[in-house]
Amino acid sequence: DAGVIQSPRHEVTEMGQEVTLRCKPISGHDYLFWYRQTMMRGLELLIYFNNNVPIDDSGMPEDRFSAKMPNASFSTLKIQPSEPRDSAVYFCASSVPGTANTGELFFGEGSRLTVL
């Protein structure tokens, strides 16, 4: 089975540009999570969805960040405008129905974002 698929794997952009990160969860998974990983702050949960509906976006750092899940097989995380402090690895993860809160998350390989 294909795992969680994220694109792009690497993105280098200039400050002020719009960045869109994409995620395809594992088919049949009903929860989708976006995490950010930095050296300073470790892994932070940004937002998560259940059945395509955003449940908790309290981790989204600013209004410059937005996330959507238009259908069960696709989600985007958008940063507009981007800033150097947004440089990080962004992970998408999904979970099997009934296990979202028992920690069994399946992670993608991440999107490494560098904002110059």
Next chain:
Amino acid sequence: AQSVTQLGSHVSVSEGALVLLRCNYSSSVPPYLFWYVQYPNQGLQLLLKYTSAATLVKGINGFEAEFKKSETSFHLTKPSAHMSDAAEYFCAVSDKGYSTLTFGKGTMLLVSP
């Protein structure tokens, strides 16, 4: 609110030596506890989990962890390290289904020949 503390950002062992990675948790209710492993340039993979059944939990690749409520600990061990175990390890906690995962800062395991 739940939290985890991982002692030591880096742990170095020789191949064949015991691996011990420490994790202490804080939770207002009985927790679920997890260890994840991250290899370079990859996402996190679940290594093992504790969900209130047996206190000694066995995971993949020969790792195990013991839940000790009195010490609020969930340390990860492996009797004999392999070079392939070199990775970053994350402890995580959730409040038994009432919240999402909270991750520790991670411990990088270095294995020397």
